[in-house]
Amino acid sequence: MSLPHGLLERDQSCLVxxxxxxxxxxxxxxxxRGPLVERIAWIIRVARLLDIPVIATAEDIARDGPMVPELAGELPAGTEIYDKMVFGLMGQADIAAAIAATGRLQCVLVGMETDVCIAHSAIGLMEAGNRVAVISDATATPPPHHEAGLQRMAQAGVTITNTKGLYYEWVRDLATDGRVRPQINRPLPAGLTL
Known part of the structure; x- marks a missing residue:
């Protein structure tokens, strides 16, 4: 059993x-815009290489459109993109069931918008007994609200980390790093150093 604020474990994590x-x-x-999508795509690729389940949502697809193709194309084959009709994903039965079905209790969140759907989802996941980490440089909302969203979640006990921190917590040792890094097969996102 991991500590509530210990390192993230890849065999206990799912990416949302x-x-x-x-x-x-x-x-x-x-x-x-571009750097955010690039960073999330890179994280999805790392998750796939480490056999970490990926859950994907798009809000009110009929009105707001599908997930951007640059990310949809990175999802594991057969991944359903859930049509989310609530701000906090735990308020929608099919998404909550999909997360539960992974058998993972550490949820890593990326996407939009930090102060609304990310925050509501993070807090709802925690209330349901999950440990939640939000990736600060792979989430966004229109300025100036990003920092307020991160502060709200941190006050609720959500772990706030970044892409580099997540990578090393998931990879954990030099042998795994040496195996995974060449398989990512894409340049590091702008501003990311490993």
């Missing part, structure tokens, strides 16, 4: 990609 849709991306400053 929340609402990365053009509708929400278009609200961000232009210079933030």
């Amino acid at each position: 990609v929340i609402d990365v849709q053009q509708y929400f991306l278009a609200k961000l400053p232009l210079h933030e």
Whole structure:
């Protein structure tokens, strides 16, 4: 059993990609959009290489459109993108069931929007008995609300970390790093150093 605030374990983790849709991306400053998608795509690829389950949502697909293709194309084959009709994903039975079905109790959240769907989902997952980590540089919301969302979650006990920290917590040793890094087969996202 892991400590509530100890390191994330890859065999106990699932990755939850929340609402990365053009509708929400278009609200961000232009210079933030591409790097956010690139970072999330890189995290999805790492999760796949480490056999970490990936759950994906898109909010009200009929109104707000699908997950952006750059991310949908990175999802493991056959991954369902859940049509999320609530802000906090634990309020929707099929998504809550999909997370429970992974058998993992550590949920790593990336996506949009930090102060609404990410925060509501993180707090709801914690209330359901999961440990939750939010990746600060792989989540976003229109300025100036990102920091407020991160602070709200931190006050609720959510672990706030970044892409580099997540990578090393999942990989954990030099042998795994040496195996995984070449298989990622894509450049590091802008601003990320390992």
